[in-house]
Amino acid sequence: MAKQHPILEVKNISKLFGSVIALSNVSAKVYPGEVTCLLGDNGAGKSTLIKILCGVHQATDGEYYFEGQKTVFNSPREALDNGIATVYQDLSLIPLMPVWRNFFLGLEPEKGWGPFRRYDVEFATRTVRAEMSKMGIDIRDPEQSVGTMSGGERQSIAIARAVYFGAKVLILDEPTAALGVKQAGTVLKYIAQAKARNLGVIFITHNPHHAYAVGDRFIILKRGKTLGSWKRDEITREEMIRSMSGADELEALSHELDELARRKVVEKLADA
Amino acid sequence: MPTKTIAPDERMAEIGFVRRMFRRPEVGAVIGASVVWIFFAVVAPENWLTLGGVARILDPSSTLGIMAIAVALLMIGGEFDLSTGVMTGTTGIITGLLATQLGMNIWLAMLVSLIFALAVGYFNGWMVIKTGLPSFIVTLATFFILRGANVGVTRLVVSQVRISGIDDAPGFYAARALLNGEMSFLGVEFRTSLIWWILLTALATWILLRTKYGSWIFAVGGDAVAARNVGVPSNMVKIALFMNTAFAAWLVGMMSDLRLRSAVASQGIGQEFVFIIAAVIGGCLLTGGYGSAIGAGIGALIFGMARVGIVFAGWDTDWFFSFLGVMLLVAVIVNNYTRKRAETVAVAVAKPQEKGEEED
Numbered sequence: 012m013a014k015q016h017p018i019l020e021v022k023n024i025s026k027l028f029g030s031v032i033a034l035s036n037v038s039a040k041v042y043p044g045e046v047t048c049l050l051g052d053n054g055a056g057k058s059t060l061i062k063i064l065c066g067v068h069q070a071t072d073g074e075y076y077f078e079g080q081k082t083v084f085n086s087p088r089e090a091l092d093n094g095i096a097t098v099y100q101d102l103s104l105i106p107l108m109p110v111w112r113n114f115f116l117g118l119e120p121e122k123g124w125g126p127f128r129r130y131d132v133e134f135a136t137r138t139v140r141a142e143m144s145k146m147g148i149d150i151r152d153p154e155q156s157v158g159t160m161s162g163g164e165r166q167s168i169a170i171a172r173a174v175y176f177g178a179k180v181l182i183l184d185e186p187t188a189a190l191g192v193k194q195a196g197t198v199l200k201y202i203a204q205a206k207a208r209n210l211g212v213i214f215i216t217h218n219p220h221h222a223y224a225v226g227d228r229f230i231i232l233k234r235g236k237t238l239g240s241w242k243r244d245e246i247t248r249e250e251m252i253r254s255m256s257g258a259d260e261l262e263a264l265s266h267e268l269d270e271l272a273r274r275k276v277v278e279k280l281a282d283a
Numbered sequence: 284m285p286t287k288t289i290a291p292d293e294r295m296a297e298i299g300f301v302r303r304m305f306r307r308p309e310v311g312a313v314i315g316a317s318v319v320w321i322f323f324a325v326v327a328p329e330n331w332l333t334l335g336g337v338a339r340i341l342d343p344s345s346t347l348g349i350m351a352i353a354v355a356l357l358m359i360g361g362e363f364d365l366s367t368g369v370m371t372g373t374t375g376i377i378t379g380l381l382a383t384q385l386g387m388n389i390w391l392a393m394l395v396s397l398i399f400a401l402a403v404g405y406f407n408g409w410m411v412i413k414t415g416l417p418s419f420i421v422t423l424a425t426f427f428i429l430r431g432a433n434v435g436v437t438r439l440v441v442s443q444v445r446i447s448g449i450d451d452a453p454g455f456y457a458a459r460a461l462l463n464g465e466m467s468f469l470g471v472e473f474r475t476s477l478i479w480w481i482l483l484t485a486l487a488t489w490i491l492l493r494t495k496y497g498s499w500i501f502a503v504g505g506d507a508v509a510a511r512n513v514g515v516p517s518n519m520v521k522i523a524l525f526m527n528t529a530f531a532a533w534l535v536g537m538m539s540d541l542r543l544r545s546a547v548a549s550q551g552i553g554q555e556f557v558f559i560i561a562a563v564i565g566g567c568l569l570t571g572g573y574g575s576a577i578g579a580g581i582g583a584l585i586f587g588m589a590r591v592g593i594v595f596a597g598w599d600t601d602w603f604f605s606f607l608g609v610m611l612l613v614a615v616i617v618n619n620y621t622r623k624r625a626e627t628v629a630v631a632v633a634k635p636q637e638k639g640e641e642e643d
Binding site for chain 2: 104117132
């Protein structure tokens with residue numbers, strides 16, 4: 012792995028919105044078969060950075076390399092065509108639509124000729140079932156609307172979709188933020204699976220526990236600047252938590268974590 | 284993780300046929316149409332249960348149905364169009380004036396009003412996207428502009444509010460036979476507009492359920508931003524849908540001209556809500572992203588039945604609109620119920636899997 016080249020790299024990226032400095036001199040490398048975690052509190056610039064990576068915004072300053080080539084992506088479509096898939100926080104799934112329609116939305120398989128060109132529904136439903144079972148999810152009925160599925164299942168649809176359509180880089184925008192402990196665990200497993208398929212995964216989160224569970228590299232952003240960048244063997248989870256929060260914030264955080272731990276114990280007791 | 288592997292087809296059988304049917308958006312409309320039909324079959328059987336009666340019902344249903352389908356597609360796409368009713372009048376007036384005042388060939392006059400209709404449809408869609416205002420407001424403005432212009436222009440040119448003598452235009456009878464002429468079936472007179480209604484319902488349903496454009500329509504109505512994120516040209520889809528309702532309004536406007544041989548300045552005003560009601564009865568959600576073209580067609584059929592049934596039953600036709608109001612309320616309640624039911628069916632089916640996965 013040491014000899015590998017980064018599939019995606021940004022050097023000294025800055026982004027200004029008018030006079031607001033959203034991002035200043037941020038650098039990051041993403042390797043295939045690795046999970047790069049992007050951590051930081053709200054307003055740290057995580058969203059701005061991934062929006063630049065996936066073509067929604069363009070950097071005001073700095074360089075963007077994809078597969079060794081200097082690039083500028085002018086639209087999400089362009090980034091997507093190059094193999095950079097983003098699973099947004101809202102998942103870009105349509106709740107009222109069935110699983111198979113959601114899976115192929117925007118890239119529908121078609122058959123037939125001329126004016127009789129039509130949606131290959133049979134192929135779509137079959138493929139969805141196969142792809143989801145590769146992720147370890149058993150889709151009973153592809154007609155089921157996405158809105159009736161659990162948060163973890165929805166995440167897995169979005170991830171499976173990106174993987175199926177040949178993503179080389181998978182950007183996950185806070186995939187575990189709205190999930191319960193167990194569902195978050197399920198999603199972390201899908202992230203590990205995407206990594207095993209040699210995708211470069213960018214995992215945005217503000218939960219250091221989730222990051223440390225699957226991450227190979229960690230970048231912490233704070234107020235638009237890089238606070239630090241480590242490989243997994245260079246930092247412990249505790250050091251990471253300490254870096255993420257200032258001294259005064261740490262007190263509050265440890266309370267919160269204690270509460271979380273207590274709740275886990277209660278949950279275990281309830282299960283037993 | 285589900286460790287046991289059961290063949291998917293076996294589990295599919297868990298959702299029975301009846302429950303599957305209840306998942307269809309048009310189920311409320313089908314039930315409603317059956318109830319209305321049985322009701323008038325009991326109240327006024329002597330006229331209702333004849334082929335002539337059927338022809339009478341299908342006559343108003345067809346033009347209404349053509350509009351309801353287009354309005355339903357637009358509503359599934361998450362937008363409203365209040366200018367549809369008055370647009371049937373505007374296109375009728377344009378064609379009527381060109382044919383009577385300039386002696387234009389009817390086909391050419393129809394082409395001109397078609398171009399006008401598509402331009403207004405484009406403008407509606409463009410305004411909604413550019414301004415970000417609700418389409419309800421934008422098309423309400425279009426409605427009033429056209430409503431005023433209809434009367435203003437007509438009175439200015441012919442000094443009255445009716446344009447008559449359109450049948451003198453060259454090509455009139457060929458156009459009439461094609462779009463809204465008489466056709467005889469088993470000795471009973473039907474209208475050719477019926478054929479158009481059936482064809483367009485089939486086409487709309489096919490597009491909606493079996494082409495990628497159908498998926499795009501559901502998607503932009505369900506969540507336009509999410510749809511755009513995955514590469515659906517949301518703006519283009521919405522503009523196309525507005526142009527489609529304008530096209531349908533043009534078609535109905537032409538059918539009216541050709542049938543009545545004249546055009547009236549007040550034509551179509553107030554009809555826009557009838558189209559929307561038909562679409563809602565047919566299962567369209569007011570919030571978009573859900574609905575059916577066949578359902579809208581059945582919604583129009585319910586209207587036709589009510590309009591004709593009240594006459595057959597010998598009641599005062601003033602009550603027609605009250606009847607519609609009741610129908611709308613019942614339909615929305617039924618739709619709401621079936622949708623909730625459909626969702627609980629889906630959740631109930633998904634449950635065993637979650638159990639396996641989470642062991643809660």
